[in-house]
Amino acid sequence: MTSRKKPPTKRSQVPFYVGGGIVALLLIAFITTGLGDGNDGNGTSTAQEFADVSVTGTLLPPTPDEGAADTAVGMAMPEIQGEDFEGNPVSITNDGRPKAIILLAHW
Amino acid sequence: MDVALADRFFALMTLAALAGALGIAVLSFGGRFSPTLARWNSQLKDIFGDWTYWIVFLVALVSMLGSLYYSEIVGYAPCSLCWYQRIVMYPLVVIMGIAAFKRDEKIRTYVLPLMVIGAILALYQYIIGYIPDAEVLGCSLDVSCTERYIWEFGFVDFPFMSFVGFSFMISLMLWASPGQPTGSEE
Numbered sequence: 266m267t268s269r270k271k272p273p274t275k276r277s278q279v280p281f282y283v284g285g286g287i288v289a290l291l292l293i294a295f296i297t298t299g300l301g302d303g304n305d306g307n308g309t310s311t312a313q314e315f316a317d318v319s320v321t322g323t324l325l326p327p328t329p330d331e332g333a334a335d336t337a338v339g340m341a342m343p344e345i346q347g348e349d350f351e352g353n354p355v356s357i358t359n360d361g362r363p364k365a366i367i368l369l370a371h372w
Numbered sequence: 373m374d375v376a377l378a379d380r381f382f383a384l385m386t387l388a389a390l391a392g393a394l395g396i397a398v399l400s401f402g403g404r405f406s407p408t409l410a411r412w413n414s415q416l417k418d419i420f421g422d423w424t425y426w427i428v429f430l431v432a433l434v435s436m437l438g439s440l441y442y443s444e445i446v447g448y449a450p451c452s453l454c455w456y457q458r459i460v461m462y463p464l465v466v467i468m469g470i471a472a473f474k475r476d477e478k479i480r481t482y483v484l485p486l487m488v489i490g491a492i493l494a495l496y497q498y499i500i501g502y503i504p505d506a507e508v509l510g511c512s513l514d515v516s517c518t519e520r521y522i523w524e525f526g527f528v529d530f531p532f533m534s535f536v537g538f539s540f541m542i543s544l545m546l547w548a549s550p551g552q553p554t555g556s557e558e
Contacts, residue, residue, distance in 0.1 A: 276422060290381060293384055
């Protein structure tokens, strides 16, 4: 007498569908992020979020209270050297021209 | 795990969940008017119906592990709205795990309100990401509710992932449950 194996139903294969789908998404993510080639998947090099900044010169005095004279007027500003997102050097130096330096956050 | 890889992987999971939620909506509503859609809906329920609670459990588990990965390993500080969504999501892992194991259909009454609250909070946070002036609940200045830590495909960020996760779970819970008759013949 031979025993016949019951063929798997679609219902019993659901965990394999789900698991296979997750593995497929992981593979797609791996391929599209272009790991290992320094690429972020969008055709551009991976940008750095942080970099060291060096400041040289004398710090300007704090902003005075309203109405008081600003003793920083006429003083030379400190100079700043750092890097942009791509690692290129960026500097804000005392080149004789007036500058407004704006620090922004989006919230 | 590389952060860029994790970002892309969770974003793709989100798109898959979005497709699932939209597919269920189309089949459920369209099935009322189209016999073909009704038949497909019935066939899919027949295949996936017994597994819906396990799939909801998996969605909650992946959401929890993903949020813990980003906060505890990558180091992104959760904002206050993120915490409220965590408060709703994390218990669902345990509740849905037990419900799936016991095939307890009564659990719908208890988890659906939690899922709806989570979806509303996530949708609100997604909207204020685009319209910061619409923020009325007030978030801490230390950790912004509108900062986009990730931004995949031009529209997927954490609130979007959260909203899709909750929406997919809601659609699954309303769509089918273990042991529910589907009306199809096999």
